[in-house]
Amino acid sequence: MSPSADSATFDTLEKLGTAQPREVLDRLIAQLRADHDWHGLFDALLMRRRQELGLPLIRPTSLKDVPAPLRDDFEKFYIDSAREVGGLLLADGKIPQAWNYFRAINETEPVARAIEALPADAEVEEPVVEIALFHGVAPIKGLELFLKSHGTCSTITALDQQFGQMTPANRASCARVMVRRLYDDLRSNVEHDVKRRLPMTPPGGTLRELIAGREMLFADGNYHIDVSHLNSVVRFARMLEPHDSELELALQLAQYGARLSPQYQYGGNAPFTDFYPAHIKYFQAMLNQNRDDALAWFRSQITGDPADTDTQVAAYVLVDLLIRLERRAEALELALQYLPETAEEFGLSIPELCAQAGKFDKLREYARSRGDLLNFTAGLLSR
Template identity: 35%
Template sequence: MTTATTPIDQLSAEFAQGGPTATLAKAAEILKQQRKYHELFEVLKMQLRHRLSLPITGGEVADDLSEATRNALEEGLVDACRQVGTLLLEQGSVREGWMYLRPVGDKKLAQSLLEKIEADEENSEDLIEVCLHEGIDLGRGFELVLDSYGTCSAITTYDQSVARRPAEEQVPAARKLLERVHRDLVASVKTDIARQEGAQPKESTLAGLLADRDWLMQEGTYHLDTTHLASTVRIARVFNDRADVEKALDLTAYGLRLAEQFQYQGDEPFPATYPHHKLFFSALLGRDIDAALQHFREKAELLDVQYNGTVAIDVYVDLLRRLGRPGEALREAIRMSPAAGQPAGLSLSLLQLASEAGDFESLMHYCRERGDLLGYTAALVRSAK
């Protein structure tokens, strides 16, 4: 008996013994062995259509399919995408693998596969694109930007891409920046102290290193790009974790000691970058809460939303919420909500605040007064739950 030696011969033999079903299975097996994953995807689609008694080429699929058949076809195509996308990522093909996994919508699967791919000069751009810009692993993607392009480019990337996402999604990327800047600044200050004192300092925080060493900051001295420091402090407002907030507060301890020319003006309601961020971070840590609330309440009340938008109200309301006062946050958000015709909306929705406060009556009353049918409906339905 002649042995089938080529893939074509194997397919012919398989067809003679098992027909179309066996032939398609053999073709999938061969293509998987050859790592021809794009062709494998086409065969998997053929298998699916054959199993559903449909013509094996997509162009021949009728439009009048039953709902059950159409659902089975869609589910099968998603599964084929999952299979091929997984195989491609397992071999390190980042962009191609993601092309197939994107319609699957399984970010956890994509992230777990991407974690196994070591970054190098050839794939770093693809990893940045998928991890960062596609939102699969913001922390890793942003760290790759830091490693590949430096802090300045990373901050620009953050402001252009990451900052548009909800605050909780920004945290992994912001943490990479905070850790890098804080680590580098501490190391630089320690090196300066060791050079001038002849021994490595024992302190591990910037506040500790600066204490009783006024000479460190004389004559406009700085130990890290001051614009990077200011940007990192600004970005650190997304943090709730105590360790992150303490590290951000430590950066303000250094920033406050910088010379006047490096005391950059910030955006409202943080016009004095380091003093006002110190207030904010301290409050999150349970310190000087009254002073912080007074400052941000005054900003929220005094700044004209026509020119400044609602950012000051956002910050004040969000601070109240993060301090464990959702009911007060809801009342203040309603009280300060812009009048009709003015810039609208809080970044933190009133519905979310009402849910956290367990107070839907206040929100429904507010919506009734404004004639807000949609808001009233949402509050009414959520109150039932």
């Protein structure tokens, strides 16, 4: 019950007595609203509904003892009450508590709006950041808040854990944030080093311009940013879309990385074993810089047995790249050749790709080979 309720409130309720149950409950609800006791209000609203339906009043939020004929009515009222109380908590700035109500009814948008509206310089409690980022309610804002409060290293770790659960659009948005943040930090550090060595150097310039022809910046294993952070952010940048301005920044990051001492150029999975040079080709393909040469290079990395994991990974990278470049027919041919049995493990739907490419004959062939009557029929009727 309301923590601020005094004896007068109890006396008032007692005077109304059992002869006036509706008045008792209305008075209780009014008191809880006045006290901003929103959790108590939720219980009281459901208690009043139970009283109206002739149900027991103890444990008012429970659904277990609600008879089947009354369940739809009570569940609807439950949802409406949770929405109301969640909104009242948001109005009081209690985002984590509001989240409990909105999550229960699977409505995340009000919480997302509240988090997005937080000022950039606001001091935000940790549970809000967790809701935004780790629960995916407002992942971009959550990433910005996490970056501000935890720094780059912890943010990269957190993002690695969350990437697989994000939508492609949210992955791209998070990649934009990280690429721009790391690029700005690295460019600033390099500029400082250049001015220290060459005091007459004019200010400004891109990272590419700052490192051009200046081998001394990398001499003796020198670097200007945590090399593991650079590796991770360049990897994240593969989530960017062709229209993203951050792609050019990602290319410059990869070009910087390619000039580091070999001991700081950590290898990746195929086809990115030669990490930075491979990413340079990837970003160039996305930016339409020597695109055909870059795509040919990725094709050359698909070698060996189609059943081999590295071969399939290399094939998927190129399939995904071709899809991003809207070259779906080429992507489909490659997927059918190398990923007919494993496409779904990579999050790729060959039937959907067939439809996107307008290749319904390929869909029928693929479906027949797998004994898939449903997609065979879809391909048959979509001609």
